[in-house]
Amino acid sequence: MILSVDGVEFSYSSRPVLKDIKFEVNRGEFFSILGNNGAGKSTLLKCLNRILKPQTGTILIEKEDLFALSSREVARRLGYVAQRYESTRFTVFDAVLLGRKPHIKWGATARDLEIVRKVLAVLGLEEFSLRYLDELSGGELQKVVIARALAQEPRVLLLDEPTSNLDLKNQFEVLKTVKKAAREQNIAAVVVMHDLNLALRFADKFLLLKNRTVFACGGMEIMTPENIAGVYGVPVAVERLASIPVVVPL
Numbered sequence: 001m002i003l004s005v006d007g008v009e010f011s012y013s014s015r016p017v018l019k020d021i022k023f024e025v026n027r028g029e030f031f032s033i034l035g036n037n038g039a040g041k042s043t044l045l046k047c048l049n050r051i052l053k054p055q056t057g058t059i060l061i062e063k064e065d066l067f068a069l070s071s072r073e074v075a076r077r078l079g080y081v082a083q084r085y086e087s088t089r090f091t092v093f094d095a096v097l098l099g100r101k102p103h104i105k106w107g108a109t110a111r112d113l114e115i116v117r118k119v120l121a122v123l124g125l126e127e128f129s130l131r132y133l134d135e136l137s138g139g140e141l142q143k144v145v146i147a148r149a150l151a152q153e154p155r156v157l158l159l160d161e162p163t164s165n166l167d168l169k170n171q172f173e174v175l176k177t178v179k180k181a182a183r184e185q186n187i188a189a190v191v192v193m194h195d196l197n198l199a200l201r202f203a204d205k206f207l208l209l210k211n212r213t214v215f216a217c218g219g220m221e222i223m224t225p226e227n228i229a230g231v232y233g234v235p236v237a238v239e240r241l242a243s244i245p246v247v248v249p250l
């Protein structure tokens with residue numbers, strides 16, 4: 001187990017958003033967080049990245065209390081891609097190299113540069129290497145911020161709706177890359193998603209959030225029509241098409 005969350009509660013001033021959140025994520029796992037708009041998914045991800053501090057509960061990363069770690073240690077262990085981000089006057093290469101910052105002591109080494117080149121190649125961003133971020137399309141920029149998080153080589157990768165700006169091909173490529181990174185580097189990817197079909201296709205485990213708390217958590221066995229309808233309030237069928245599970249609203 002790489003991440004363990006127990007009894008987490010969070011409120012924005014007096015507005016309670018999360019209560020009694022409990023789940024575990026294992027190494028190598030693609031873990032999808034699902035739920036309606038406003039269910040608290042982004043808030044939960046921010047608690048996992050220590051941007052927000054839960055009022056109660058514990059979050060352990062590799063058995064250590066997340067809130068007892070130094071900022072540098074957090075940056076080494078956790079990679080985070082927010083739902084919204086701004087483009088800056090960096091080149092794509094430099095922006096991805098920034099992901100290596102928690103590992104760099106004096107200056108970037110040949111290994112750091114190699115990692116950046118590799119990640120850019122995997123995500124098909126090589127040709128954009130020297131372009132400035134503010135000259136990219138929304139989807140290209142989204143791939144760059146994911147590339148930066150992958151270059152960081154974190155133990156846990158936290159992604160908030162990583163495919164929201166991507167076309168069909170890029171949605172698949174990005175999620176495939178994340179899944180491969182989880183498997184090959186034996187890290188965990190915790191991904192907030194809206195597209196149930198993409199979640200079914202790529203995730204190993206699912207956390208369904210409803211009414212501020214965990215509605216269900218587990219593998220494919222919890223993605224039943226009853227649970228999905230219970231969370232989203234829409235009747236659905238879960239079918240297999242070319243042996244791929246798909247959710248169809250009825």
Ligand SMILES: Nc1ncnc2c1ncn2[C@@H]1O[C@H](COP(=O)(O)OP(=O)(O)OP(=O)(O)O)[C@@H](O)[C@H]1O
Nearest residue numbers: 012013015017035036037038039040041042043044
């Ligand atoms: N900074 C904030 N201050 C006060 N309330 C907030 C703040 N950020 C979010 N909220 C509220 O907390 C609740 C959960 O928000 P959150 O962004 O975590 O939901 P979400 O599940 O990620 O939603 P979405 O799917 O729409 O992105 C919402 O009711 C939202 O209005």
